[in-house]
Amino acid sequence: SGKTVLANFLTESSDITEYNPTQGVRILEFENPQVTSNNKGTECEIELWDCGGDPKFESCWPALMKDSHGVVIVFNADIPSHRKEIEMWYSCFVQQQFLQNTQCLLIAHHKPGSGSDKENPALAPPLNKLKLVHSNLEDGPEEIRMEFIKYLRSIINSVSESRDQEEMSIIT
Numbered sequence: 001s002g003k004t005v006l007a008n009f010l011t012e013s014s015d016i017t018e019y020n021p022t023q024g025v026r027i028l029e030f031e032n033p034q035v036t037s038n039n040k041g042t043e044c045e046i047e048l049w050d051c052g053g054d055p056k057f058e059s060c061w062p063a064l065m066k067d068s069h070g071v072v073i074v075f076n077a078d079i080p081s082h083r084k085e086i087e088m089w090y091s092c093f094v095q096q097q098f099l100q101n102t103q104c105l106l107i108a109h110h111k112p113g114s115g116s117d118k119e120n121p122a123l124a125p126p127l128n129k130l131k132l133v134h135s136n137l138e139d140g141p142e143e144i145r146m147e148f149i150k151y152l153r154s155i156i157n158s159v160s161e162s163r164d165q166e167e168m169s170i171i172t
Contacts, residue, residue: 001076022052077108110136
């Protein structure tokens with residue numbers, strides 16, 4: 001579906017544009033000056049775990065999910081079977097981890113040359129309630145980068161608020 005190429009682009013990690021299946025997981029650590037901790041101006045170090053989509057890695061998924069604060073589900077909008085697969089990913093990585101829908105971003109990725117059909121695909125509930133963005137790195141790549149930054153900001157704010165509440169409960 002292009003998760004690795006998209007992850008490299010979003011984290012400004014490399015210019016690799018070849019589509020090769022990820023074996024297991026790649027962990028990309030990065031900072032973005034536009035994403036700070038609760039408006040305190042402190043840059044956050046972010047880990048993006050690029051998970052291989054092959055079911056043979058399913059035994060690794062619990063380790064990948066542990067302590068995650070958000071999930072980005074990327075699918076190839078041009079392949080109808082991917083719409084069914086993302087239901088399984090959503091169930092495993094979002095619902096079973098008790099994450100909120102606001103902690104999930106759905107990206108309909110369009111590979112180069114596939115055209116850029118930005119029409120929203122028909123998705124089953126509860127996927128149709130998630131924030132859905134389209135990405136095409138040939139046509140308007142900055143649009144997906146800005147959507148990703150907005151998503152990261154919401155995750156950072158959520159984590160920061162949760163931490164503040166936890167600290168207040170200890171104090172009182």
